[in-house]
Amino acid sequence: MAWAHQDKTAIVGVGATDYYVRGKSWPRTINDMAGEAILKACADAGISIRDIDGFSYYSTAGAGYLDKFDTASLMETLGMPNVSFSATLTSGGGGCPGAIGLATAGLMNEDCRYAVTVMALQQLPQHRLGVVFGAAAPSPENSFLQPSGLVGPGHLMSMLTRRHMHLYGTTQDAFGEIVMATRANTHNRPKAVRKAPLTKEEYDASIMLADPLRRLDFCLETDGAVAVITTTMDRAKDCRHKPAVVHACAHGGQREWGRAFAWMGMPDPHFASSGHQFTADRIWAQSGLSARDMDVALIYDHFSPMVLMQLEDYGFCEKGEGNDYVLSGKIRYDAATGSGVNGGVPVNTHGGNLNEAYIIGMTHIVEGVEQVRGTAINQVKDAEFALVSGGPASLPVSSLILRSE
Amino acid sequence: MGDHVKYGPARILPGEQLRISTNPDTEPFWEAAKEGRLTACQCADCGHFRMPPSPYCPECSSSSKAWPTLPGTGTVFSYVVCNRNPANGEEYVYVPVVVDIDGAPGARLNANVTGCNAEDVHIGMKVAVEWTPIQDGWVLPNFRKV
Numbered sequence: 001m002a003w004a005h006q007d008k009t010a011i012v013g014v015g016a017t018d019y020y021v022r023g024k025s026w027p028r029t030i031n032d033m034a035g036e037a038i039l040k041a042c043a044d045a046g047i048s049i050r051d052i053d054g055f056s057y058y059s060t061a062g063a064g065y066l067d068k069f070d071t072a073s074l075m076e077t078l079g080m081p082n083v084s085f086s087a088t089l090t091s092g093g094g095g096c097p098g099a100i101g102l103a104t105a106g107l108m109n110e111d112c113r114y115a116v117t118v119m120a121l122q123q124l125p126q127h128r129l130g131v132v133f134g135a136a137a138p139s140p141e142n143s144f145l146q147p148s149g150l151v152g153p154g155h156l157m158s159m160l161t162r163r164h165m166h167l168y169g170t171t172q173d174a175f176g177e178i179v180m181a182t183r184a185n186t187h188n189r190p191k192a193v194r195k196a197p198l199t200k201e202e203y204d205a206s207i208m209l210a211d212p213l214r215r216l217d218f219c220l221e222t223d224g225a226v227a228v229i230t231t232t233m234d235r236a237k238d239c240r241h242k243p244a245v246v247h248a249c250a251h252g253g254q255r256e257w258g259r260a261f262a263w264m265g266m267p268d269p270h271f272a273s274s275g276h277q278f279t280a281d282r283i284w285a286q287s288g289l290s291a292r293d294m295d296v297a298l299i300y301d302h303f304s305p306m307v308l309m310q311l312e313d314y315g316f317c318e319k320g321e322g323n324d325y326v327l328s329g330k331i332r333y334d335a336a337t338g339s340g341v342n343g344g345v346p347v348n349t350h351g352g353n354l355n356e357a358y359i360i361g362m363t364h365i366v367e368g369v370e371q372v373r374g375t376a377i378n379q380v381k382d383a384e385f386a387l388v389s390g391g392p393a394s395l396p397v398s399s400l401i402l403r404s405e
Numbered sequence: 406m407g408d409h410v411k412y413g414p415a416r417i418l419p420g421e422q423l424r425i426s427t428n429p430d431t432e433p434f435w436e437a438a439k440e441g442r443l444t445a446c447q448c449a450d451c452g453h454f455r456m457p458p459s460p461y462c463p464e465c466s467s468s469s470k471a472w473p474t475l476p477g478t479g480t481v482f483s484y485v486v487c488n489r490n491p492a493n494g495e496e497y498v499y500v501p502v503v504v505d506i507d508g509a510p511g512a513r514l515n516a517n518v519t520g521c522n523a524e525d526v527h528i529g530m531k532v533a534v535e536w537t538p539i540q541d542g543w544v545l546p547n548f549r550k551v
Contacts, residue, residue: 138424138425140426140427140428140430140431140457141457143427143431144431144456144457144514145515147418147423147424147425147539147545148418148501148502148515148517149418149499149501149517150485150501151491152491155485155501158485159483159484159485159503162483162484162528163482163483163528166483166528208410208486210485210486210487211410211412211485211486211487211488263457264483264503264513265456265511265512265513267511271482
């Protein structure tokens, strides 16, 4: 059954700071960067900062992993006169596109008129993400995981990857192809951190950090901020750009996935998956669409194998066939024709977390907006539908379908 | 597995670098470990196993728990080969494993495995518990290749 709020809201403004290599944004502060992104998103939308009256966060209003956003502090420095919606999805980056659904809830409930979703990320030496699990004193729950030396997200993701390789014969060549195919999309992007084309030889020479994953299978660590503004369709028509219509949006997941790699109790086939099956089923039911209807897919890529597993969970290919799907070139973008390759749907035309920047999923939303506006740097010809997914992690995970107006 | 990578012996992370914390839900597991007894949290009403221990049985909502003595063996469900000691960054080959615990269907432990080369660890490998003393007088279940 179609979603009651289908096509009732739209993303009308996007804004971002430069993307800095980890630790290089200092002496800027996190609210400095968040403020720049929000003000730029307002300018992009053609509205005043004083029009913003809603905050729709994800990652439990995290600013990165150890800082927190506070609506009152942002109002204090940016001068919003009042706020009538301030809410967040729980857990982490899995909720990124789901925050647009949360914004829609606030807008449809007439709590607010313009809702901003923001993420800012800044790593100081004491805030290193890759060891964020290891640095924490083990909680009673984490005492069943951390002493095994599974201390970084890469260690944890490798455990799921190994099982996928065992069950389905998935190869490291497919992970390499994911990194190379999306790297090929950044050479013309001024803000991208990694722009040089990547060869298979370079990928194979990348050091093994958590066998079977190499350094190049891990996403970038960057500093920066991104904000997007969601409003109702009637207001969207008065904004500067063509609205990026919110066609479907869902967050959540099922108990078999649960805390995922913070737990490792998932039964097959959920263990060797992205945990997105439940949410994928929801957005396809909301929209009446399927993977083959997407013109572009912005798939959260904190670790390359998780792209492959999401392609399976969203039905771009069957479960267990991600290896062959990827290796047949189907995630590539052909700049000459502005379309996919070998009947596939182009994935991460912006380069993703692996190559452009890692702002915990927000860059994927921005690319989705630009694709359905028709203004993307690597524009997919006549893009009507863009899928955006959030990071496979503890529930909730989420996804969003944007539609061109 | 990187087919051509030869890592050498899989080692257990040094216990003196490891700590845990407990709460009333989890403490019986760790008290049993101190006695060299591998257990898992079992629902005393419906018999369903769950790990880590938690207040309620997800199948029947009972809060009654049993802590049966298990055989102390299991099967490798998945694994990762790591090469740096997380405590200090030094070269150190260890293999975190997810183990399906015999006698406790559905319950798993995350641990290290030893008794073979890292490159020889494989899914389906049979293992037996090996106790590692850690800080504060606690004992951690690790595993050795059978």
